[in-house]
Amino acid sequence: MPQPPPPPHSSPACPPPDEIAAIRDVHRAITELRRGAPVILVGAQPWLLLAAETLDACGLEQLAALTAEAPILFLGEGRAQTLLHETPAPQSHPRAPSSRALSLPSDLLAPDALHRLADPTLDQFFPAQPQEIEPPTSTEAAIALAKLARLLPAVVAAPLHPEGIAAAAQLELFQVGETAVRSYPISMATHLVRVAEAHVPLDGAPNARIIAFRTPDAGIEHLAILVGNPESATPDHPAPLVRIHSECFTGDLLGSLRCDCGPQLRGSIHRMGEEGCGILLYLAQEGRGIGLVNKLRAYTLQDRGLDTLDANRALGWGADERNFLIAATMLHELRVPRIRLLTNNPDKLKALTACGIDIASRVAHSFAPNGVNDDYLATKASRFGHMFDKS
Numbered sequence: 224m225p226q227p228p229p230p231p232h233s234s235p236a237c238p239p240p241d242e243i244a245a246i247r248d249v250h251r252a253i254t255e256l257r258r259g260a261p262v263i264l265v266g267a268q269p270w271l272l273l274a275a276e277t278l279d280a281c282g283l284e285q286l287a288a289l290t291a292e293a294p295i296l297f298l299g300e301g302r303a304q305t306l307l308h309e310t311p312a313p314q315s316h317p318r319a320p321s322s323r324a325l326s327l328p329s330d331l332l333a334p335d336a337l338h339r340l341a342d343p344t345l346d347q348f349f350p351a352q353p354q355e356i357e358p359p360t361s362t363e364a365a366i367a368l369a370k371l372a373r374l375l376p377a378v379v380a381a382p383l384h385p386e387g388i389a390a391a392a393q394l395e396l397f398q399v400g401e402t403a404v405r406s407y408p409i410s411m412a413t414h415l416v417r418v419a420e421a422h423v424p425l426d427g428a429p430n431a432r433i434i435a436f437r438t439p440d441a442g443i444e445h446l447a448i449l450v451g452n453p454e455s456a457t458p459d460h461p462a463p464l465v466r467i468h469s470e471c472f473t474g475d476l477l478g479s480l481r482c483d484c485g486p487q488l489r490g491s492i493h494r495m496g497e498e499g500c501g502i503l504l505y506l507a508q509e510g511r512g513i514g515l516v517n518k519l520r521a522y523t524l525q526d527r528g529l530d531t532l533d534a535n536r537a538l539g540w541g542a543d544e545r546n547f548l549i550a551a552t553m554l555h556e557l558r559v560p561r562i563r564l565l566t567n568n569p570d571k572l573k574a575l576t577a578c579g580i581d582i583a584s585r586v587a588h589s590f591a592p593n594g595v596n597d598d599y600l601a602t603k604a605s606r607f608g609h610m611f612d613k614s
Contacts, residue, residue: 238414238439245403246410250440252399253372261285263391264368266361266401268382271391274369275337275377283332283379289391290381294332296325296353297362299376299539306340306348322362326354327379340377343520343538344527364401366539371407373514376539411438412548415445415556423448427489428496436553443507447553448492451500454558462583464501465562466491467550467571469508472515480595481522487588491565494588502559504550511535512544530602542607547571551578567609587611 238246252262259277264270271290273282286294298306303323328351331337339345365378383391415436425431425448434447453463468491474484488503495501510518517538524534532542551574554562561581564572565588576582589611592600603609 238410242406242410242414243439245400245406246440248397248399248403249368249371249407250442251397252368252404255397256369256372256374261391261396262368263383263388263396263398264361264365264380264401264404265398266364268359268361269388269398270359270361270365270380271383271387271396272365272368273379274372274374275379276341276375278337278379279334283334285394285396286379286381289387289394290383291387292381293329294327294379294381295356295359296327297358297365297378297380298323298325299366301536302340302376302539305537306345307352322358322366322376324356324358324362325349326356328353337377337379341375341520343523361401364404368399368404370513370540370544371404373517375517375520408546409548411440411443412546412552414439415549415552417556418444425450425492425496427493428501430496430499431492434557436556445507445549445553446505447557448503448505449557450492450495450498450502453500453502456561460498460500462561462563462581463559464495464498464565464586465554465559466495466501466503466565466588467506467547467575468503469506469511469545472509473518480593482596482599483590486590490590491588494565501565502554502557502562504553506545506549508545508549511542512546513538513540530606531599532602532606543570547574548578551575551580554580567603567611569608569610585610 255262256274257277259279259282261282262272264272271286273286300321300323303325339348365380366376369376369378415438417434418437419435421433423431423433428450430451432449434449436445436447453460468488471482471484473479474482475488478485491503495503509515510521513535517540520538521531521534524537525531529537535542554560561583563584563586564575564582565586566572567587567589572582572585587610604611
């Protein structure tokens with residue numbers, strides 16, 4: 224994701240009216256897709272979209288009534304390779320996958336058949352090799368919208384012509400612009416505002432505060448856990464210790480042994496408590512940004528032999544879908560431009576630096592394998608480049 228200029232060192236201004244409208248349009252489109260309703264994606268060529276995971280018979284009937292052309296299936300590259308039984312080229316740390324467009328045989332145009340796209344144990348989907356279609360220019364935006372909805376990156380789409388557009392307007396189908404979809408992640412990150420703050424003593428850090436940040440549409444909240452007074456530089460703490468932690472329901476709350484998230488979360492708080500100063504940014508980006516449901520699907524694929532990177536790609540996601548501009552915006556809003564970053568992840572170092580955060584040093588933060596997450600940690604090192612053995 225391209226990085227915009229760093230946010231200013233002042234309270235973020237309210238987005239202009241057109242940007243607020245675009246944010247709300249995308250949020251509404253997300254809601255429509257999640258409930259199985261069609262959405263019109265407006266660009267050079269309008270497209271009628273249905274999320275394969277949530278569509279129903281009514282949505283397919285509307286699609287057939289409004290479009291004169293056979294629908295197409297937009298898929299993330301990794302998901303297409305999985306369903307077509309293609310062998311992906313070996314890659315050590317692939318970028319987010321591109322998208323593919325495939326023809327849809329008529330016998331698959333039914334909710335039950337298309338819902339099978341969400342089955343991570345699926346061995347065969349297409350009864351015959353489908354026709355490969357040159358992806359339209361709207362393919363990436365359609366897939367991005369499904370990802371923002373935390374749905375499987377699989378979209379049933381058909382082009383809308385003037386008569387179909389008029390009929391769709393009468394049905395009051397929701398419309399969203401491609402430009403709004405593409406700008407949504409940056410808009411949501413750069414306009415975070417503080418909405419609440421409270422003193423919350425924590426185990427290992429009794430002098431902790433929690434500050435909640437909210438996105439402009441009031442839909443998602445991220446938290447900053449402050450230990451001591453990290454906003455004020457002192458000779459003892461010229462650059463506070465900072466940890467960027469993406470929420471992990473299974474690891475943070477349930478103590479899952481599949482990952483190292485729980486120990487990382489609690490270990491960072493204790494370390495900041497010992498130093499008397501620090502910031503833990505708790506971001507609402509479960510499963511490296513793919514959401515809890517998709518993370519559970521990825522776990523199913525891991526149980527069948529894939530590692531954590533290939534499991535994400537097999538579902539159509541990139542290796543890491545997180546947006547670290549959110550963390551940079553929070554740090555700017557907290558008036559903390561210079562930090563020591565508690566991490567083993569080189570991507571966090573690069574992303575924060577690109578967003579204008581001065582990283583004085585990296586502080587190693589790793590925990591020994593527990594007998595269950597050994598392969599997971601090995602994959603982090605070998606394929607994500609995590610630095611477990613050096614500081």
